[in-house]
Amino acid sequence: MANDLMHDVFGGERxxxxxxxxxxxxxxxxxxxxxxxxxxxxxxxxxALVAGSLLAIRGATGHCAAKSLMNGSHEPARI
Numbered sequence: 305m306a307n308d309l310m311h312d313v314f315g316g317e318r319x320x321x322x323x324x325x326x327x328x329x330x331x332x333x334x335x336x337x338x339x340x341x342x343x344x345x346x347x348x349x350x351x352a353l354v355a356g357s358l359l360a361i362r363g364a365t366g367h368c369a370a371k372s373l374m375n376g377s378h379e380p381a382r383i
Contacts, residue, residue: 318366319375325363332359 320328336356343349362368 317372319371320362320366320368324368325366328359328363330363332356332361332363335359 333356336353339349339352339356341349
């Protein structure tokens with residue numbers, strides 16, 4: 305079950321253009337770098353770090369699970 309979830313999030317067919325991938329990587333790394341700076345609110349720093357990491361992974365893999373769900377090309381979950 306965990307392997308299916310990992311495949312759904314990080315695997316699958318590439319559905320991002322080169323431009324979308326580049327923008328995701330640049331914004332993700334920038335957001336993660338900004339989150340690494342000391343801030344008074346640790347929760348917001350953690351949230352920015354997680355969001356930046358997910359954006360960078362989205363760009364690196366070329367697959368966006370949310371985009372595939374919106375386009376209707378997602379297979380139903382296996383239980």
